[in-house]
Amino acid sequence: MDQYMILKDYVxxxxxxxxxxxxxxILAISLSVGVISDRNIIRSGFILIGVFGxxxxxxxxxxxxxxxxxxxxxxAVGITLVVVIALMLTNPRSEREAVITEGDEFSQETGxxxxxxxxxxxxxxFVAVFSFFTIYLAIRSESWTPVTEKVSTDNVKVLGEAxxxxxxxxxxxxxxxxxxxxxxxxxxxxxxKRQPAIESAED
Amino acid sequence: xxxxxPEIGKLLFIICFWICAIFLPVWxxxxxxxxxLPMLLEQGSPSMAMTATAETLRALTPIIxxxxxxxxxxxxxxxxxxxxxxxxxxxxxxxRVGPDGLLQTAADAxxxxxxxxITPRGADAFMFTLAPIIFFAPSIFGALPLLAAITNNHSLYxxxxxxxxxxxxxxxxSLPVVALVMAGWSSNNKYSLVGGxxxxxxxxxxxxxxxxxxxxxCLMAGSLDVxxxxxxxxxxxxxxxxxxxxxxxxxxxxIQTKLGVETTPLITPQQSSDPTETPVAAPTTxxxxxxxxxxxxxxxxxxxxxxxFCSFILLGLYLTGACAEINRIPFDLPEAESELVSGYNTxxxxxxxxxxxxxxxxxxxxxxxxxxxxxxGGGDNPIPQWLLNKMPLEPIQKSLGAILSxxxxxxHLIDPDxxxxxxxxxxxxxxxxxxxxxxxxxxxxxxIDQLMDFGWKRLVPLSLIAFLVVVFARVLVVCHG
Amino acid sequence: MGSNLIGRAFESFKRxxxxxxxxxxxxxxxxxxxxxxxxxxxxxxxxxxxxxxSVNPDTGEHLCISCRQCERVCPDxxxxxxxxxxxxTNKLELIDFxxxxxxxxxCGLCTEVxxxxxxxxxxxxxxxxxxxxxxxxxxxxxxxxxxxxxFYFEAxxxxxxxxxxxxxxxxxxxxxxxxxxxxxxxxxxxxxxxAEGAKPAAAAADAAKxxxxAKPAAAxxxxAKPAAAxLEAxxxxxxxxxxxxxxxxxxxxxxxxxxxxxxxxxxEEKPTASPEVKEAxxxxxxxxxxxADKKEG
Numbered sequence: 001m002d003q004y005m006i007l008k009d010y011v012x013x014x015x016x017x018x019x020x021x022x023x024x025x026i027l028a029i030s031l032s033v034g035v036i037s038d039r040n041i042i043r044s045g046f047i048l049i050g051v052f053g054x055x056x057x058x059x060x061x062x063x064x065x066x067x068x069x070x071x072x073x074x075x076a077v078g079i080t081l082v083v084v085i086a087l088m089l090t091n092p093r094s095e096r097e098a099v100i101t102e103g104d105e106f107s108q109e110t111g112x113x114x115x116x117x118x119x120x121x122x123x124x125x126f127v128a129v130f131s132f133f134t135i136y137l138a139i140r141s142e143s144w145t146p147v148t149e150k151v152s153t154d155n156v157k158v159l160g161e162a163x164x165x166x167x168x169x170x171x172x173x174x175x176x177x178x179x180x181x182x183x184x185x186x187x188x189x190x191x192x193k194r195q196p197a198i199e200s201a202e203d
Numbered sequence: 204x205x206x207x208x209p210e211i212g213k214l215l216f217i218i219c220f221w222i223c224a225i226f227l228p229v230w231x232x233x234x235x236x237x238x239x240l241p242m243l244l245e246q247g248s249p250s251m252a253m254t255a256t257a258e259t260l261r262a263l264t265p266i267i268x269x270x271x272x273x274x275x276x277x278x279x280x281x282x283x284x285x286x287x288x289x290x291x292x293x294x295x296x297x298x299r300v301g302p303d304g305l306l307q308t309a310a311d312a313x314x315x316x317x318x319x320x321i322t323p324r325g326a327d328a329f330m331f332t333l334a335p336i337i338f339f340a341p342s343i344f345g346a347l348p349l350l351a352a353i354t355n356n357h358s359l360y361x362x363x364x365x366x367x368x369x370x371x372x373x374x375x376x377s378l379p380v381v382a383l384v385m386a387g388w389s390s391n392n393k394y395s396l397v398g399g400x401x402x403x404x405x406x407x408x409x410x411x412x413x414x415x416x417x418x419x420x421c422l423m424a425g426s427l428d429v430x431x432x433x434x435x436x437x438x439x440x441x442x443x444x445x446x447x448x449x450x451x452x453x454x455x456x457x458i459q460t461k462l463g464v465e466t467t468p469l470i471t472p473q474q475s476s477d478p479t480e481t482p483v484a485a486p487t488t489x490x491x492x493x494x495x496x497x498x499x500x501x502x503x504x505x506x507x508x509x510x511x512f513c514s515f516i517l518l519g520l521y522l523t524g525a526c527a528e529i530n531r532i533p534f535d536l537p538e539a540e541s542e543l544v545s546g547y548n549t550x551x552x553x554x555x556x557x558x559x560x561x562x563x564x565x566x567x568x569x570x571x572x573x574x575x576x577x578x579x580g581g582g583d584n585p586i587p588q589w590l591l592n593k594m595p596l597e598p599i600q601k602s603l604g605a606i607l608s609x610x611x612x613x614x615h616l617i618d619p620d621x622x623x624x625x626x627x628x629x630x631x632x633x634x635x636x637x638x639x640x641x642x643x644x645x646x647x648x649x650x651i652d653q654l655m656d657f658g659w660k661r662l663v664p665l666s667l668i669a670f671l672v673v674v675f676a677r678v679l680v681v682c683h684g
Numbered sequence: 685m686g687s688n689l690i691g692r693a694f695e696s697f698k699r700x701x702x703x704x705x706x707x708x709x710x711x712x713x714x715x716x717x718x719x720x721x722x723x724x725x726x727x728x729x730x731x732x733x734x735x736x737x738s739v740n741p742d743t744g745e746h747l748c749i750s751c752r753q754c755e756r757v758c759p760d761x762x763x764x765x766x767x768x769x770x771x772x773t774n775k776l777e778l779i780d781f782x783x784x785x786x787x788x789x790x791c792g793l794c795t796e797v798x799x800x801x802x803x804x805x806x807x808x809x810x811x812x813x814x815x816x817x818x819x820x821x822x823x824x825x826x827x828x829x830x831x832x833x834x835f836y837f838e839a840x841x842x843x844x845x846x847x848x849x850x851x852x853x854x855x856x857x858x859x860x861x862x863x864x865x866x867x868x869x870x871x872x873x874x875x876x877x878x879a880e881g882a883k884p885a886a887a888a889a890d891a892a893k894x895x896x897x898a899k900p901a902a903a904x905x906x907x908a909k910p911a912a913a914x915l916e917a918x919x920x921x922x923x924x925x926x927x928x929x930x931x932x933x934x935x936x937x938x939x940x941x942x943x944x945x946x947x948x949x950x951x952e953e954k955p956t957a958s959p960e961v962k963e964a965x966x967x968x969x970x971x972x973x974x975x976a977d978k979k980e981g
Contacts, residue, residue, distance in 0.1 A: 207711065289715070290710070291708070293717075
């Protein structure tokens with residue numbers, strides 16, 4: 001019986017949680033490496049769904065059930081799926097041709113232009129390294145104070161209260177942003193008016 | 204006399220037989236795994252391993268019972284659908300395998316399992332195999348929180364109860380779409396691809412009214428917890444969410460007070476979940492109770508009516524969205540047989556196809572049980588408490604109790620609360636399934652542009668309006684939560 | 685616009701409700717489908733099933749006269765007739781009749797052209813077999829029994845065929861003696877008999893009762909008339925009014941009956957015309973047979 005209690009304690013202890021965290025984190029990282037390394041762009045889209053799933057697992061470990069489920073529902077399924085569909089509707093062949101022609105031009109260019117182009121190609125890598133270090137330093141900085149108090153199981157209530165009291169201004173800003181995006185999307189998707197000249201003539 | 208009485212009788216017989224064939228094994232397995240085996244293991248002075256095993260078994264009971272339930276249930280639902288459709292289309296339906304076609308789907312299932320599993324050339328084999336798994340898995344773990352709700356929070360299933368229950372179910376229900384797109388894309392078939400794309404577009408569009416309608420119900424109930432929502436609706440049809448989300452609860456109470464059947468043995472929401480009532484002295488007359496629940500007199504009555512109307516609209520929205528979500532007719536564009544030769548599962552055969560098939564019908568069941576829990580009071584008896592107390596049920600109950608007491612007390616084989624809850628849930632859920640079949644027999648398929656129009660221009664605004672109206676009307680009436 | 689939208693919404697709900705109710709009410713109707721192998725539903729008599737060759741329901745004689753019209757009209761060329769000219773009677777004799785039901789498309793053209801209503805579509809549709817070869821039916825498999833023929837003649841409302849003349853001619857003299865008597869009593873029958881080119885048939889077939897001079901001739905006369913008007917058919921025969929009897933079948937008869945009526949009504953033409961036709965056929969027959977052989981080869 002004692003052994004059993006020990007086992008039970010271990011399962012609910014911090015060590016086990018840490019181990020689980022590493023498992024999920026490794027899964028998430030390897031999947032995200034898969035996203036950028038997979039040749040097939042649609043496949044990498046599907047792997048992205050896996051990444052979001054793993055991240056929602058991390059949320060679950062933080063006792064943020066609501067966030068985890070929202071992550072699955074909105075990011076993993078909703079948004080990524082739309083991205084995947086958009087990828088499916090594009091023509092992969094034209095992409096490949098574009099790459100080939102670019103390479104041909106590249107070889108014919110002079111030294112200075114070549115250098116600039118190399119610089120252009122290097123920019124994303126630079127940005128990636130820079131932002132990684134920024135975020136890393138931010139996370140490792142001393143000003144974070146880990147909270148030891150237990151998270152409320154009633155996630156939704158806490159979230160709702162936070163959104164309508166302390167964080168109401170950012171929340172409203174976010175909703176304005178979404179509204180703007182919505183209107184922009186409608187404007188883009190709206191059918192163009194057919195030749196106003198004819199219309200006026202009819203009038 | 205009905206000329207078709209024999210056929211209807213056969214259908215009823217099939218339903219009775221199969222429901223027994225579904226629920227007896229599930230019940231026995233969950234009892235064996237959850238009660239009997241742990242009881243035997245923990246007899247005397249158990250060792251650590253014994254106790255651990257017992258605990259594990261108890262924890263695994265929900266999953267095991269769902270795993271036993273899903274295949275048998277899918278077999279029944281396919282047969283049920285085929286026979287009922289045959290009735291609607293003035294046919295006979297499958298009637299060869301077993302008496303009256305009783306074992307048709309069992310034979311079909313065996314056939315599918317033995318068929319060759321083909322992966323088409325040029326297909327992405329990994330994704331092709333992964334798709335049915337992703338399609339099927341959510342229907343297992345999505346069903347878990349419902350178990351607690353529909354068994355009246357039975358002690359074996361309590362662990363499946365989540366504070367964010369309905370949201371969890373919805374998140375699980377949104378996952379299969381990924382599998383459909385995956386299946387469509389990895390099949391290396393244009394029909395499948397179009398089917399998968401349609402599935403994604405449709406599911407994303409119809410998820411909004413679906414979720415909004417359920418959110419509105421949660422708003423009326425004041426909780427996301429399915430068990431809580433189910434328990435709030437106890438005590439007859441007037442307490443169900445379909446009747447305005449508790450807007451008629453005051454009426455129910457008032458009649459109860461007037462008839463003087465206050466001393467009910469069961470727990471009613473009166474004692475358990477109404478904070479406004481407890482400090483005040485219990486009202487004694489009809490008018491007082493009415494006044495307590497409808498404080499703004501006329502305005503309250505109107506808003507109660509509005510709430511009832513809205514909850515019917517919400518049920519309609521939910522059923523429409525759910526139909527689209529699980530790709531049933533009239534929203535079966537992703538697998539339109541006549542246009543897309545079965546869409547995303549064109550290339551699937553053998554056990555992978557069987558899994559698709561299984562998951563589809565399980566999803567129908569889950570969607571129906573969500574509707575039951577959220578709108579029709581879960582495992583609640585439709586007869587109001589005050590009417591039930593007037594009925595001469597006492598002797599029946601006592602004699603039944605006397606017969607069953609050895610099972611209840613000794614072996615924990617039957618839990619009377621759970622039993623009746625399960626009975627009503629089964630009844631309601633299969634009624635919803637019947638409605639789905641009826642709709643399948645009636646309505647033709649949508650065209651894709653009609654589908655999008657209907658979803659975005661009709662259902663989404665309607666669900667938003669219903670949401671707003673409920674938010675305001677709910678303030679004027681004392682509702683659930 | 686808004687009220688219109690709401691009105692339309694309610695309208696569509698009503699429609700859907702009506703639809704659902706209609707479909708639900710269907711479940712109280714008796715199923716129209718049959719469990720086929722257990723209960724075979726009544727097939728219409730003119731159903732175009734397997735082809736078969738009928739015999740005379742009264743005498744059991746094979747009705748085919750090897751005219752090869754069916755063979756010629758068949759769009760699928762699935763009929764193959766083997767016949768030879770009998771040296772004794774100088775007439776075509778059927779040796780074999782083959783129909784490939786694997787080729788046949790059941791258009792029924794052969795049954796339309798058949799002058800003796802020999803080839804008919806039966807109600808049989810269960811012809812599934814294990815090989816294609818077994819779908820080629822020969823004369824033995826095609827020929828119906830007397831009872832079956834009787835059934836189809838009645839079901840399809842076809843006029844009963846006249847008995848064929850006997851093959852040898854020795855009994856021609858007494859038959860010829862009976863003929864005038866028959867012609868006197870019932871000229872229709874008498875005239876019909878010559879039309880076939882062998883008048884003695886009537887007498888020979890009904891040799892058992894030669895006393896009643898009218899009877900032998902009356903029997904074919906009845907047969908010649910459409911079964912749909914039995915009263916009319918019997919009456920003129922008894923009354924022995926030649927003009928009426930000859931006219932009636934033409935007036936109130938269906939297509940096959942008309943052809944028989946023609947033969948009865950125009951005796952002068954037939955005897956002259958038919959030998960010519962047969963001559964022509966005789967010439968054609970070997971050619972066709974050769975063609976068929978070539979094709980098969």
